[in-house]
Amino acid sequence: MSNSIVETKDLTKMYPGDILAVDRVSFTVDKGEIFGFLGPNGAGKTTTILMLITLLPPTSGSATLCDFDIVANQHDVRCCIGYVSQDTAVDDDLTGWENLALQAGFYHLSSKTANERIKEVLEMVDLTDRANEMVGHYSGGMRKRLDIASGLIHRPEILFLDEPTLGLDIQTRVKIWDYIEKLRREKDITIFVTTHYMDEADFLCDRIAIIDQGTIKAIGQPAKLKNDLGGDILQLEIGKSAQNQAKDIIQKLDDLPFVNNITQTNNTLLLYIRDGESSTPKIFSLLDKLGVPIEAMLLKKPSLDDVFLHFTGKDLRDETGNRWDSMMTRMKMRRVRR
């Protein structure tokens, strides 16, 4: 018995027209952890999930879920997973209870078991007293909660949450996070979540994989990934007059024992340094000695944003994806916000 619930090896998806959506992705998810897939729109997160839940055949590579192969044992895989898509696929023209009854029917639960489970999952997401209302009258957050509840009805071993907070306001997002945390605390379940929100990944996940353009760039605990950057981040804007001697300056700074890494864009220097609070004054005095004017500075603890920037060379917040993706996202949001 292995301790992992998901194992992928060189999982690849090529869409028609030679679009490489997922490129030789290998990772494992351990039982009981919250595993996050973090990346911009169009990075390949959803494609990976769709392959894992057997709805999309991989072009090459392999994966197992609960020790079942995703191609050879599709039925077994489907029985052991719960899937909550980013579409919030609840049926507006049924009540909350009916939505769950339908889902229970699709998982072949007996009507007695179904009734017990429906009560249980409704309780879990605090929708018990709204169960007999039409879902069309629910708010966006309630719909998402119902959707998560319906993914739990058959007590899956692993729950896939694809962008669970897309299009929700900040309070509702925090509430959804609470439910996910509660789920992990109270049930013996593994959660696989995709998101393009840094704070979400940071708050929720035990481990994250950073995915961009179909490949995994880094994988590990959020705290460790941040630590690995090499301490604190000091951002310096040096005066225009010093720009042509930048190379020299970087060389001198790099010689300091507490400076781990330096990158430069135009007149902005990004230094990864140990013990930022005590090191910064030393850097300042060195620059002063060299006669380099400092226009602005910022000292910060690294966030996942910085991790993302470090591994992909771009800022996740600026990433808009291509036109198609942003259109799809807008469509989905409109649907959620109704």
Added chain:
Amino acid sequence: MKKFFSDTYWVFWREIKHLLRQRMRIFMTIFQPVIWLTLMGNVFSKVASVPGFPADSYLNYMAPGIVVMVTLFGGVFGGMTLIWDRRLGFLQKMVAAPISRTSIIFGKMLSIAAQCIFQVTIIFIIAMFMDVNFATGAGGFLIMIILASLLCLVFAGISLSLGAVTTSHETLIAAVNLLTLPLMFTSNAMMPTQMMPDWLSNIAKFNPVTYAVEPIRDLFLTGYDWSSIANAGLMLGVLTLALTSIAVYLFRKNLSL
């Protein structure tokens, strides 16, 4: 196998729940045939006095035609729910569950047939209130229901096949328009084939709608005509089987459209 029936039941259950919740739709389905029967029956009432017309009033002649027309329209929009389910992501949720893919098509077809049976019954009752002649009794009613259901399933099969390969409602609606009115007016639903020009009556002979109208009209006007009932039953049965298979095949093939 048991699971297959259970899956089909739940798909069916959902569609019927939807239908029962849409009061306006139910009202329309009742109201529409009333308009057809009263308005068209009146407008064309003089047609019945043309020599060679096979019924003593146009209303009598047209009532079975309306039965078939409603069946046709009921069936032909059946693929719409498939397109909606796909667009809203509900289809994906269904197929992520360990359910039979075929049962999704079966459940939807059964619900469309159930809806047709409901509508045909309503029209029949209204027609009886309007003193439309019905030559046969309960047995004739049952045969009418069966033939109408089969015709409905034929068109539901066409519609679901289209719904399986497109994600746009507009495409389906355009196809429906392209299909229904010509089928309606090249059949004997509104006019007897004897009164059509030759070229049209030849087309009418091969139109599945004509096949269904013929025996149903006999049930209204004259009595049981077993050869035409068997003929229609066989023809529509084979078509239903073929189109259901096509719909299932296309649906399974284009699951991740």
